[in-house]
Amino acid sequence: MAAVPELFTGYGAKSAEKWTNLEKFQFKPKTFEEFDVDIKIDFCGICGSDLHTLSGGWGGTLYPSVVGHEIVGKVARVGAKVTSLNVGDIVGVGANAWSCGDCRYCKKDLEQYCPNLIETYNFTYSDGTRSWGGYADYVRVNERFVFPVPKSLDPAVVGPLFCAGLTVFSPLIRNNVTKGSRVGIIGIGGLGHLAIQFSVALGAEVSAISHSSRKKEDALKMGVTNFVTLDTLPEHKRSLDLIVCTSFSKEMPLAEYLKLLDVGGTLVYVGIPEADLPSLPPTLMIGTNAALRGSNTGSKKEVLQMLDLVEKHDIKPWVELLPMSECSEAVQKQLRGEARYRYVLKNDGTFD
Structure with missing residues (x-):
């Protein structure tokens, strides 16, 4: 697999006034650390949270804003202390990207309630770097929040499971x-x-x-x-x-x-x-x-339980695939309530 670039490229909103006009630009990901995983993105679902963030409807949006937290792709690089994943693995990422790992919540399989939780996008790490979402070529996430996709599941439709x-x-x-x-x-x-x-x-x-x-x-x-x-x-x-x-x-x-x-x-x-x-x-x-x-998302333990249920009962998100280059049109379709019931953006080579 090709070397991970220093700057990632994504589609994002530059302001609340033009939030449906998602422009392609480069951005600097968080500092790569020993428990981090870089993922080359193949698919990313469009979540309602994406629209609330892009539009500034929830307040606190950091512009420019690249959203997306129903991510599926291939592991491109792993940190020195990553033990559960290997380059080339097909994995998923949901709404969270980092937690401390040491507080009582993290230790009780409640990491989504860690007081220092960093979500996949629109958050700032302690060193001042940003978290950026999956309408992009790559995403960088802590190993704890990267989940192997079972071989029996279709990578093109599985993304919405990791958030929705x-x-x-x-x-x-x-x-x-x-x-x-x-x-x-x-x-x-x-x-x-x-x-x-x-x-x-x-x-x-x-x-x-x-x-x-x-x-x-x-x-x-x-x-x-x-x-x-x-x-x-x-x-x-x-x-x-x-x-x-x-x-x-x-x-x-x-x-x-x-x-x-x-x-x-x-x-x-x-x-x-x-x-x-x-x-x-x-x-x-x-x-x-x-x-x-x-209730706020879920834990890694619950992700594994969920995937087991999905495999046993052949549960599938109802999705429509759209090219990532058409993400502006896709979020407008989502805004109009046209999804039945999830749009998934496919990396269509526009980052190559």
Whole structure:
């Protein structure tokens, strides 16, 4: 494999005002260290987080901004102390790129909650260098956050598992979803369509919850038992043990969603709106011992569990491949809600 260049090349936004106009430019990756891995990127999924970051909708965007954290490619270089990977391995990278490895969270398979966590893009390392995402030719990541892709899985479609997949798999596992569990998934999109497939594979009775019936046919193909729209919410009170909310909507009937939970049920947020959550009367949760929680991606241990489930049940993200050189058009299609259900950018040789 060719030597890794000193400067990487990617497509990124120069400002919030022109965030859908992704221009190609070179950037300096973080300093290469002994536990680092350089990956030559073949594919990168487009996540909702990419759009929120590029547009500055979540605030704190570091421009110029190269996003992308559903990355699949080949290992091009490994640091002196890397032991789990070899040059040429096909690997995946998700939303996180580095953690300290020494805190109590890292030591308890909760590295995604490390107080010094560095995400794959839009973060700054302690030496002042930046983390840059996967709309690029290469990415540099700590070994702890690089995952071998099983040979049975198609590299072209597996990328969304490492962010969208892991983000919904973690709360399912942490809430002990198993045969007989009653699970609701709010939002049938990039995250939701994987949450449905995982829940079905785990043996749950799954309800898809959507603002309209437009995606009902797809949801039934994914294995849902019930399809719930906003106008039928009252008919399903106290019918669910767990709800995973993947929606980024600024306006959602959160109080009505909580009423879907049976006594002791939990609603877990994994989508992050660009606004505060609606206010809630405390009696709404006290009356049914309901819990409202959040969840941040997942651990390496959970990645391996997820990939095992994917292999056993032949779970596949529903993706459409697009050339990486058309990433500007792709993010605009994503913004318009046209994805069914994930766009994946393919390195089409524009970096060669």
